[in-house]
Amino acid sequence: MNTTKEKFIAEPERYEFSALPIHQFELQRRDFFKILGAGIAVFLVAKDALAAQETAPGSRSFHNEEPPKEITSWLHVGEDGTVTGFTGKAEMGQNIRTSISQTLADELRVPFEDVRLVMADTSLTPFDAGTFGSRTTPTMTPQFRRVAEAARNLLVGVAAKEWGVAPEGLIAADAKVTDPVSKRSLTYAELARGKTLAQNLPAEDPITPATEWKIAGKPLPKVDGRAFVTGSHNYTSDIRLKGMLYGKVLRPPSFGATLVSCDDSAAKAMSGVVVVRDGDFVGVAAPSAHEAQKALDAIRTQWKEVPQVSSKEIFSYVKNNAEPTSNERFRRQKGSVEEGLASAAERLDAIYNVAYIAHAPLEPRAAVAQFAEGKLTVWTGTQRPFANRDELASVFHMPESNVRVITPDTGAAYGGKHTSDAAVEAARLARAAGKPVKVVWTREEEFTWAYFRPAGVIEVNSGITEDGKLTAWEFHNYHSGSSGIETPYDVANQLTQYHQVPLVLRSGSYRGLAATANHFARETHMDALARLAKLDPLEFRLKNASDARLRAVLEAVTKSFAWPRKKTQVGQGFGLACGSEKGSYVAACAEVAVDRASGGVRVVHVVEAFECGAIVNPDGLRNQVVGAIIQGLGGALFEAMEFENGRIKNPHFATYRVPRFRDVPEIEAILLDRKDIPSAGAGETPIMAIAPAVGNALFDATGVRLNNLPLVPNGLRAV
Amino acid sequence: MAKVMEIEVNGRRCAVSYPPDTPLLYVLRDELGLTGTKYGCGEGQCGACTVLLGGAPRRSCQIPVSAAARKPITTIEGLEKEGKLHPVQQAFLDAGAFQCAYCTSGMVMSIVGLLQTNPNPKLEDIVQFLQGNVCRCGTHPRIIAAVQHAAKMIEEGAR
Numbered sequence A: 001m002n003t004t005k006e007k008f009i010a011e012p013e014r015y016e017f018s019a020l021p022i023h024q025f026e027l028q029r030r031d032f033f034k035i036l037g038a039g040i041a042v043f044l045v046a047k048d049a050l051a052a053q054e055t056a057p058g059s060r061s062f063h064n065e066e067p068p069k070e071i072t073s074w075l076h077v078g079e080d081g082t083v084t085g086f087t088g089k090a091e092m093g094q095n096i097r098t099s100i101s102q103t104l105a106d107e108l109r110v111p112f113e114d115v116r117l118v119m120a121d122t123s124l125t126p127f128d129a130g131t132f133g134s135r136t137t138p139t140m141t142p143q144f145r146r147v148a149e150a151a152r153n154l155l156v157g158v159a160a161k162e163w164g165v166a167p168e169g170l171i172a173a174d175a176k177v178t179d180p181v182s183k184r185s186l187t188y189a190e191l192a193r194g195k196t197l198a199q200n201l202p203a204e205d206p207i208t209p210a211t212e213w214k215i216a217g218k219p220l221p222k223v224d225g226r227a228f229v230t231g232s233h234n235y236t237s238d239i240r241l242k243g244m245l246y247g248k249v250l251r252p253p254s255f256g257a258t259l260v261s262c263d264d265s266a267a268k269a270m271s272g273v274v275v276v277r278d279g280d281f282v283g284v285a286a287p288s289a290h291e292a293q294k295a296l297d298a299i300r301t302q303w304k305e306v307p308q309v310s311s312k313e314i315f316s317y318v319k320n321n322a323e324p325t326s327n328e329r330f331r332r333q334k335g336s337v338e339e340g341l342a343s344a345a346e347r348l349d350a351i352y353n354v355a356y357i358a359h360a361p362l363e364p365r366a367a368v369a370q371f372a373e374g375k376l377t378v379w380t381g382t383q384r385p386f387a388n389r390d391e392l393a394s395v396f397h398m399p400e401s402n403v404r405v406i407t408p409d410t411g412a413a414y415g416g417k418h419t420s421d422a423a424v425e426a427a428r429l430a431r432a433a434g435k436p437v438k439v440v441w442t443r444e445e446e447f448t449w450a451y452f453r454p455a456g457v458i459e460v461n462s463g464i465t466e467d468g469k470l471t472a473w474e475f476h477n478y479h480s481g482s483s484g485i486e487t488p489y490d491v492a493n494q495l496t497q498y499h500q501v502p503l504v505l506r507s508g509s510y511r512g513l514a515a516t517a518n519h520f521a522r523e524t525h526m527d528a529l530a531r532l533a534k535l536d537p538l539e540f541r542l543k544n545a546s547d548a549r550l551r552a553v554l555e556a557v558t559k560s561f562a563w564p565r566k567k568t569q570v571g572q573g574f575g576l577a578c579g580s581e582k583g584s585y586v587a588a589c590a591e592v593a594v595d596r597a598s599g600g601v602r603v604v605h606v607v608e609a610f611e612c613g614a615i616v617n618p619d620g621l622r623n624q625v626v627g628a629i630i631q632g633l634g635g636a637l638f639e640a641m642e643f644e645n646g647r648i649k650n651p652h653f654a655t656y657r658v659p660r661f662r663d664v665p666e667i668e669a670i671l672l673d674r675k676d677i678p679s680a681g682a683g684e685t686p687i688m689a690i691a692p693a694v695g696n697a698l699f700d701a702t703g704v705r706l707n708n709l710p711l712v713p714n715g716l717r718a719v
Numbered sequence B: 001m002a003k004v005m006e007i008e009v010n011g012r013r014c015a016v017s018y019p020p021d022t023p024l025l026y027v028l029r030d031e032l033g034l035t036g037t038k039y040g041c042g043e044g045q046c047g048a049c050t051v052l053l054g055g056a057p058r059r060s061c062q063i064p065v066s067a068a069a070r071k072p073i074t075t076i077e078g079l080e081k082e083g084k085l086h087p088v089q090q091a092f093l094d095a096g097a098f099q100c101a102y103c104t105s106g107m108v109m110s111i112v113g114l115l116q117t118n119p120n121p122k123l124e125d126i127v128q129f130l131q132g133n134v135c136r137c138g139t140h141p142r143i144i145a146a147v148q149h150a151a152k153m154i155e156e157g158a159r
């Protein structure tokens, strides 16, 4: 048991590095119908998975009728006509419960209200690596379309058989199959009655093009909105089981500290309190949260602390501790940067720094764990329920088939809930107590013992011709990561490289990952180069960009913003930035107002254009885009973890400033719907252009070039 | 030491046995099962735990249960009347004013309180009033739209 001191190697973007876990599929087909009742079921099997299965059945064998292991989504049409989709993805506010339901309803030709979705339950849903990387929409949209189409064809087939006609002429619509010749029709419910029909299908059937979508593509409201406005939705932290205890975990005084001695006698003497000591893990469980806290406070401990890097020295530390030989995997080269720099009319080199920041989801990490009849069930708000299951199985030496992880729709994550800390803690306490235990992290724990978006140092060397064409682009990212590291601009001579650095603070995924840092550096640098070339920032970008989708978002955003704008007030400034990542494109314009006397900085207006292929739900998408803009403003302007001696100095909302109502500018989101391009995810990319757009606007307003994130944690006073 | 107290929640009187300094939030959630009221920080900094105490919006994580014993408490669960949502709840649905929705209960309760004292708030009033409520998902513009929409619905309902 060693949860709090887990050592991570330098993998700020963990999931990109992790190998695929062994696929596993618990539910047998017979059980499936037992649980859901009779009806029609379709399983989607990836093509290569089928092939793999034929050659390597693997050690986990199933009885006959076993479903293939690499099922990625499935669907059931019940005897009452209810359509149930199953996916291992989790809903955390990105609105995928709604958008996937739309896709299902659309392709199956049933009313939206008839569809429900079972998500993120390791015993009921197909294996899924996790909900991250803006992968849900691009993978789930085509998959569920194929599954739904196959189910529709099965239903049509049943009707055809019933009527003794050819299936080709029959029409499926409105949850019915109709024969246009005889005018007969049967509802899906009637067709599914008494059946246990199942079908596997390869993942390559044709799908309905976006231009023919009827329910998808519409701004439908959140499916279960009412449960949220009435407070009846149960988040993990709301779950209460019979006899459940409340758990708390003792945290070390500083990062890296090890337990020297521990006197838990006073806590143990309290009635109803269970104390667990297991290696460095010390935790308590009690009938109420306040009794648990009292017990925890009564434990006397001594710790051995070790020196730790502080936030004051972090950037020089990062720069000086890069791995000497950089992994070739993180190096991309084209042409010769030396030659490009030598031929440049103007050169510009700069260094950019990006601070550690916190996800701070409003629902902290939480888990409820229950051991019963040799099985462990854990409810937890996580982006990776299957990885949580695997970790629980390994920590408690149980077969994976005896561990079930269920993720209720969660109070957000933003990349911050990949790990299984709370799940393991709750389970450890539950095992000792012999009763269910709930662990909910405090805000301070969340700010301290979760993980952070890694800090980074970025060096850029560049050159341009007389008339403003890029001749050379050299870009080194130290520590923060490689997402979005490649320039979307046309430059013959370029070198980009990500340098790994041993972790200082526990670091991990974050909405947009390092793409925010890399875009900040690149787009700030592009702005400075435009000034050097004496070109308008838009003109300079267009001159160096041939990517049509990038140009399209730039043109859309600047048109709406009326770029280039004339300043009408002192302290006013306008900035522009753009970029592309994960198959989607973004461009933003920002207007700022700076009061140099007081140092006050206000972002007044943001316009952002975003394009992610065919839009599945414009209302949900707009919510995500605006949300990303606002969250991005925090990291752009003032968010930063401060730490010293292995302690976080600002682990509260009072000291770690997040965007609040007063920080929110007037926002316009322009959504470009490209029905000819497959839908990409939208959770991340819209956050990337905000920081550089604001930084460039601040330069426009003041002539001060700010190369660090956050830009103005203490305002921007004239010196 | 635990003390038996009576509190009135959503029109119901309940006897609870807690140390008097226990924050009301825990009594509501853990004892009475009213989990619509959320824990976001326990420090009075996020507004997720907002309830109405004697009609005024208060952070339940900062109110000792003993101090709540004298005034009626309304939580998010108490807003719906005979299957009809409160106009602020309805406005949140209409405006789609949530993403993860973890902040929603606290926002709704705060806004119900705001509209009781200021039925026609200006934008600046709304921003000022909700400054203590965190929405980490960045749903602020829609929440503001929901306040304005709710104000209109209440006004029209009153006429």
Ligand code: FES
Residues within 6 Å of the ligand: B038, B039, B040, B041, B042, B043, B044, B045, B046, B047, B048, B049, B050, B059, B060, B061, B062
């Ligand atoms: S939980 Fe009470 S203000 Fe945050």
Ligand code: FES
Residues within 6 Å of the ligand: A093, A362, A411, A412, B097, B098, B099, B100, B101, B102, B103, B104, B134, B135, B136, B137, B138, B139
């Ligand atoms: S909707 Fe997630 S915190 Fe507000």
